[in-house]
Amino acid sequence: MKGSYLGEFEELILLTVGSLYKEAYGVAIMDEIESQTERSVNVSAVHAALKRLETKGFVTSYMGGATNERGGRRKRYFELTLSGKKVLDESMALRTQLYNRIPNISYSFSYCLKSDLAGGAFSASKALDSSLLSKWLMGSM
Numbered sequence: 001m002k003g004s005y006l007g008e009f010e011e012l013i014l015l016t017v018g019s020l021y022k023e024a025y026g027v028a029i030m031d032e033i034e035s036q037t038e039r040s041v042n043v044s045a046v047h048a049a050l051k052r053l054e055t056k057g058f059v060t061s062y063m064g065g066a067t068n069e070r071g072g073r074r075k076r077y078f079e080l081t082l083s084g085k086k087v088l089d090e091s092m093a094l095r096t097q098l099y100n101r102i103p104n105i106s107y108s109f110s111y112c113l114k115s116d117l118a119g120g121a122f123s124a125s126k127a128l129d130s131s132l133l134s135k136w137l138m139g140s141m
Helices: 008-023 026-037 043-055 082-100 130-137
Strands: 059-066 074-080 109-117 120-128
Touching: 008 026, 008 043, 008 074, 008 082, 026 043, 026 074, 043 059, 074 082
Parallel strands: none
Antiparallel strands: 059 074, 109 120
16 A cells, blocks of 8 residues: 555545535635544645645645635635545545454453552552442442
8 A cells, every 4th residue: 555555634634525525625624624523723734635645646626716705816626536535445444444353342440549558659450340430430439
């Protein structure tokens, strides 16, 4: 997959371009990522990632018409290419494959009790099942 590696941010950009479909331009992509992830995103970072993705062949761009609200400037719109969709499919398949390999077990919680004994540190861990965890969280342990 040399040359088709996606970083997390690039993957978010590609997913957003695909989901916005015909309305994918810089500010709309930034707004959608901020809305979905609750992360602050810089429009310059979005444009830099879009340029990298276009160089890799994962998106294409075209210029929209000039609008009065933009002072006569045109928006650059982006579309997911077949290669872009394929790299997203591969990424999703890999994540799903790895996720499905996680053993279906019950994870236990632990807590540590610490105290000083004669100048030395002492700590003990105790695994908690769900009923003990409830008691511990409610302060009855």
